Amino acid sequence: MPTTVTAHVRYRGLTSRDLALVAVFAALIAALSVTVAIPIPFSPVPITLQTLGIMLAPSLLGWKRGSLAVATFLALGLAGLPLFAGGRGGLAVLAGPSAGFIVSWIFAALVIGLLTDLMVRKGRYSFWQGLVINALGGIIVIYAIGVPWMAVVLGDAVLASLLSMAVFLPGDIVKAVVTAAIASAVFRAYPIPPAGRPVADESADAAEARDADTAADDTTEDTDSSREKKA
Numbered sequence: 001m002p003t004t005v006t007a008h009v010r011y012r013g014l015t016s017r018d019l020a021l022v023a024v025f026a027a028l029i030a031a032l033s034v035t036v037a038i039p040i041p042f043s044p045v046p047i048t049l050q051t052l053g054i055m056l057a058p059s060l061l062g063w064k065r066g067s068l069a070v071a072t073f074l075a076l077g078l079a080g081l082p083l084f085a086g087g088r089g090g091l092a093v094l095a096g097p098s099a100g101f102i103v104s105w106i107f108a109a110l111v112i113g114l115l116t117d118l119m120v121r122k123g124r125y126s127f128w129q130g131l132v133i134n135a136l137g138g139i140i141v142i143y144a145i146g147v148p149w150m151a152v153v154l155g156d157a158v159l160a161s162l163l164s165m166a167v168f169l170p171g172d173i174v175k176a177v178v179t180a181a182i183a184s185a186v187f188r189a190y191p192i193p194p195a196g197r198p199v200a201d202e203s204a205d206a207a208e209a210r211d212a213d214t215a216a217d218d219t220t221e222d223t224d225s226s227r228e229k230k231a
């Protein structure tokens with residue numbers, strides 16, 4: 001009798017629901033981007049809610065859909081829609097002091113999405129691990145690219161770095177906490193299904209079990225034929 005062969009499920013591609021989620025989160029990032037831009041006296045880069053959207057998308061949707069949402073938002077803004085802080089848009093933003101931050105968002109989404117996927121695959125979304133992941137991707141990665149870029153444009157590395165840290169950090173820490181809180185609540189109440197269509201994928205265990213079945217069937221056949229010979 002054949003042993004039950006367990007098949008692992010892998011997810012491939014993107015469903016129409018995935019594309020809808022990507023569009024919704026790209027719109028959310030845009031809404032957060034255009035609604036709040038608090039100017040800072042000594043910095044040309046404002047305090048914004050953009051990084052809340054950049055952290056939320058990959059935390060809730062995973063790396064694939066989260067990065068796609070961020071990429072969609074960036075593509076629309078760079079194509080000319082007035083989606084960046086202060087209603088700016090177009091390729092000209094890449095020559096400004098906030099360009100490094102804008103470019104960094106795609107890397108932030110990848111880091112947050114990949115690490116969150118890893119955590120969730122191991123069991124559940126943990127608030128504290130999520131907070132560390134958001135801080136790593138949403139603060140360290142973004143500052144590592146955005147601050148030196150701003151420093152080069154402003155021509156004063158030390159001033160730019162210190163101003164950015166002092167002015168942006170408290171708000172960005174709050175955004176990382178809010179994102180981890182929202183994500184842990186969402187994963188508990190309504191776990192968002194993984195991206196893509198489920199595809200059966202035989203693991204090495206399953207293949208081994210099938211080989212064992214085949215070997216067992218061969219033995220049975222041998223026994224049957226020897227019985228026939230004896231008869």
Ligand SMILES: O=C(O)CCCC[C@@H]1SC[C@@H]2NC(=O)N[C@@H]21
Nearest residue numbers: 046047048051084085098101168
């Ligand atoms: O011009 C833009 O639209 C980009 C503005 C970038 C703002 C950066 S993102 C990280 C840091 N935190 C903030 O609140 N503002 C800066």
